[in-house]
Amino acid sequence: MEIITRLRGIKDILPDEIEKWKKIEQTFIEISELFGFKEIRIPIIENKFIFVKGIGTNTDIVMKEMYEFKDKKGREIALRPEGTASVVRAFIENKMYMKQKITKLYYYGPMFRYDRPQKGRYRQFYQFGVEIFGGKSPYFDAELINLLNIAFDKLGIREIIFLLNSLGCENCKDNYIKKIKGHLESNINKFCNDCKVRIEKNPLRIFDCKNISCKKTVEKLPSIIDFLCNECKEHFEKFIKLIEKFGIEYKIDPKLVRGIDYYTRTVFEVNFKNDEIAIAGGGRYDNLVRDMSGPDIPAVGFAVGIDRIVPLICDDKMIKNDVVFLVLLGENARKKSFEIMKNLIENKIKFETDYEDRSLSEYLRVVNKTGIRWCMILGDNEIEKGVVILKDMQTGKQELIENNEIVNKIKERIKC
RNA sequence: GUGAGUGUAGCUCAGCGGAUAGAGCACUGGACUGUGGCUCCAGGAGUCGGGGGUUCAAAUCCCCUCACUCACCCCA
Numbered sequence: 001m002e003i004i005t006r007l008r009g010i011k012d013i014l015p016d017e018i019e020k021w022k023k024i025e026q027t028f029i030e031i032s033e034l035f036g037f038k039e040i041r042i043p044i045i046e047n048k049f050i051f052v053k054g055i056g057t058n059t060d061i062v063m064k065e066m067y068e069f070k071d072k073k074g075r076e077i078a079l080r081p082e083g084t085a086s087v088v089r090a091f092i093e094n095k096m097y098m099k100q101k102i103t104k105l106y107y108y109g110p111m112f113r114y115d116r117p118q119k120g121r122y123r124q125f126y127q128f129g130v131e132i133f134g135g136k137s138p139y140f141d142a143e144l145i146n147l148l149n150i151a152f153d154k155l156g157i158r159e160i161i162f163l164l165n166s167l168g169c170e171n172c173k174d175n176y177i178k179k180i181k182g183h184l185e186s187n188i189n190k191f192c193n194d195c196k197v198r199i200e201k202n203p204l205r206i207f208d209c210k211n212i213s214c215k216k217t218v219e220k221l222p223s224i225i226d227f228l229c230n231e232c233k234e235h236f237e238k239f240i241k242l243i244e245k246f247g248i249e250y251k252i253d254p255k256l257v258r259g260i261d262y263y264t265r266t267v268f269e270v271n272f273k274n275d276e277i278a279i280a281g282g283g284r285y286d287n288l289v290r291d292m293s294g295p296d297i298p299a300v301g302f303a304v305g306i307d308r309i310v311p312l313i314c315d316d317k318m319i320k321n322d323v324v325f326l327v328l329l330g331e332n333a334r335k336k337s338f339e340i341m342k343n344l345i346e347n348k349i350k351f352e353t354d355y356e357d358r359s360l361s362e363y364l365r366v367v368n369k370t371g372i373r374w375c376m377i378l379g380d381n382e383i384e385k386g387v388v389i390l391k392d393m394q395t396g397k398q399e400l401i402e403n404n405e406i407v408n409k410i411k412e413r414i415k416c
Numbered sequence: 417g418u419g420a421g422u423g424u425a426g427c428u429c430a431g432c433g434g435a436u437a438g439a440g441c442a443c444u445g446g447a448c449u450g451u452g453g454c455u456c457c458a459g460g461a462g463u464c465g466g467g468g469g470u471u472c473a474a475a476u477c478c479c480c481u482c483a484c485u486c487a488c489c490c491c492a
Contacts, residue, residue, distance in 0.1 A: 008483070060490050064417070082492085111492080116417075119486070127492060259491060269492095278492060305492025329450070364452035379450065393452075 009115070009123030020313045024155060024306055025108060028128045031151045035143065037106040037130050042086040044110065048078040053292055054085025056261025058202050065113040079112035083129045084262070084285070084301055085292075091133055092294035103133040108306075120277055120308040129282075131301035133289065138235050140300050141266045141284060142242035148270060148280055148302065149248050157312050159273040161249050165256040166236040166265050167204065168228045170287065173264075176227040177203050183221060190217045207255040223254035235265055262288040266300065272312065279312075280304040319394065322414050325372045326353035327363045329379030336383060340376075340406065347407045349414070351376075367393060374413060376406075 006012065013021060029039075048068055055062050067079035080086055087105055090096070096103050108128045115121060130147070132140050145162060152160055167173060184191075184199045184206070191199065191206070195214050198205045207218055228236065243250050258267050258281065267283035282302025290296040324344070328334045334355055344351050352372065360377070367375050377389040377398075388406060390413065391398035401409045 005483075065490075113491075115490070116488095117484080118488095121491070125492065129492095281492060303492060308492060359448090360450040361448075361452065363450095366452090368452050375452090377451085381450075389451095391451080396452085398451085 007123070009117035009121075011122060011124075017310065020310050021306065023313065024309050025128065027154050028151050028304065029106070029108070031147060031154070032106040032130055035104070035147055037104040040087060040090060040105045040107050041109075042080070042083065042090055042107055044080055044112075045077050046080055046086055046089070048076040050085050050089050050292075051078055051081060054088060054262060054288065055082065056202075059259055059261055061113065061259065065115050067112045067114055081113045082111055082260075083107050083109075083127055083303060084131060084260075084288075087129075087131050087301075088288055088292055088294070088299070091131075092289060092292060097134065097295055097297055101134045104130070105133075106130040120305070120311075122307055126306040127303045128306055129301060129303035131299055133299045134297055135300070136286065136298040138239040138242065138266070141239045142246075144282065144300060144302050145243055145248065145268065146246055148304070149246060151304075152270070155309070155313060157272075157279075157309065160279070161251060161271050161273055162243070163251055163253040163256050163269045163271060164240065164243070165253050165267050166225060166228060166232060166239075167257065167263055167267055167283075168224065168232040169264055172224070172228050172232050173204070175229075176224050179227065180221050187217050190214070202261070204257045205259065207257045218255070225252070225254055232265055239266055258283065262291070268302070270304075272308075277308060278305070279308045320370070320372045321374075323350045323352060323372045324374040324376050324390075324410060325367045325370060326351055327360065327367065327375055327377045328353060328355065329360060329363070329377070330357075332380055332383055333378040336378065340378070340388075343407050344410075347411065349407070349410055364393075374410065376410075 048066070051066060052062050057063075061081050066081050069077055071077050087107060091103065091105075106129065109126065110124050111127050112124055114123060117123065130144065132144070149162075152158070168176065181199070181203065184203060188196060188199065190213050192214055195206050204224075206214060225233075225236070240250075240252070256267055256269060258269070262285040263283040264286045265284040268281065269278045270280040271278055280302055282300070284298070284300040286298040289299060326337055326340065328337050337353065341351065352370065354366075358366070360379075364375070373393050375391040375393055377391060382388050385400075386403050387400045388403070389398050390401050390406075390409060392413070399409075
C-alpha cells in the first residue's frame, strides 16, 4: 500500500515545535485581553461572496488564491483566506454595534490560500488578528501598533521595523488616482504586463510592483501622502506623533499600499529586518462595514502571521525546568509512585517516568537525554526512611525531602 | 501561475553506469549492580520519492509525475 501524504503546502505541527506555537498564541491572546479585546470564533468556511465583497474582486487573493467549492445544494463556499471579512460579517449579522459604541475583537485560527508554497508561506497558515469597530480616532490606530510592539518585545523579537502609510479616504484616493493616471498612461510602455492591468483596475497597486522599470517610473510620481485632504492629513500626523511617543522604530513608506481593497487612511506592516518578510499587517477600513451592508461604522485592525514568527523564536531554552522525572528503583518504588503522582497531579506539577527496571546510573542517563531538570529518586532506602531525593540535573545538587514536604519543595524549586 | 535547484536510513549527507548501497549523529541492547552528561562492544534498520524508458547492467542517463526548497507574483 502506498502511503497517503499530506496536501501540498500544508504541514503538521509536531510536538517538538508546539511549545513555540503555544508561547506565541498565548502572548498575543494575553496582551490583547489586557487591552480589552474579546475573542470571537468565526467559521472556517463562509459564503464565497463574503470575501469577494470584503477583500475586493480584483485582488489576487480573490481572483486566484481562494479555495472554493460548491456544497451539495450548489451554494458557493470558500475556505477563509483571511479573518477580517468574516469578523465584519459576524459584527453586522449579530448587530454587535447595538451593544456599545466600541467593539474590540480578536480571533485566531487557520486561513487558506491556494498559493505556491515558499518560505513562510503555506496553503494553510495561522493568523492572529484583532479588529476595533466604532473608533475613528488615530489613538485606536496607534493602540494597535503599541499592542504589536509590546507582544513582539515580550516574545524577544526585536529586529523588526514598522512601515507606515496613509491611503486617505475615498476622496483622497480618487483625487490622487486622477492626478497620476495621466502620467501612468503616457508611460504605459514602461510598465510590466501586470501593471498595465493594474493601471485600469487598481492603480495604487503599482507601487507594490518589484519590477525595476515599474519602480523607476513610479519613483517620479508624487506621494499619496501629499494629496491627503485636511482631515486625513491630520489623522495621519497625529498617528505618527503617537508612534513617536512610544519610541518605536518606524519608517513612513509612501509605497506601502497593500493587496486588499478595503483599506482607507492608515496602513501598516511589521517587517522582520533581516529578510524583509512581513510578519504582520493591517490598517484602517472605515468603509468596509458600510460596504458590506452594515451601518456606517469605522474600523481598524491587523493580522499577525504566526507561521512566520515561529522561526524567529529562539529555542536555546530546551531544558525543561518545570518537569520532574520520577526515578523508580525497584518494585516497591513503582508501587508507591501512584501515591506521589496523585499529589503531583493535584498540584499541577508535570512529571514523566517509565516503569523500566533500570539501575540508578542508567536512569540518570535516561533523564539526561530528556532534558528534564528535576529528578526525584525513590528506592528501598528512601521508602524505609519516608523520604525522597530531589536532584537538580543541572547543578548535580540533591536533597532529602520528607514525604509530606514533596509537593511544597518541588514547587519552591521549580520557581527558581 | 512562471523560473531554478533538490529528493538515498529517524536526521545531515557521501556514492553519480558495474558486485550484498555507505558514513556521522540519533535509536535499541550490552559492559559499568545507588549517582548522569564519557568511553567501549554489538544491533536494527532504506521498494535510493513514485512511474515509465535507454542498457548486458540504473541510486547513477533520459522522460513523466509527486513533493520539498528558493526566487518571481502575491501576502501574514
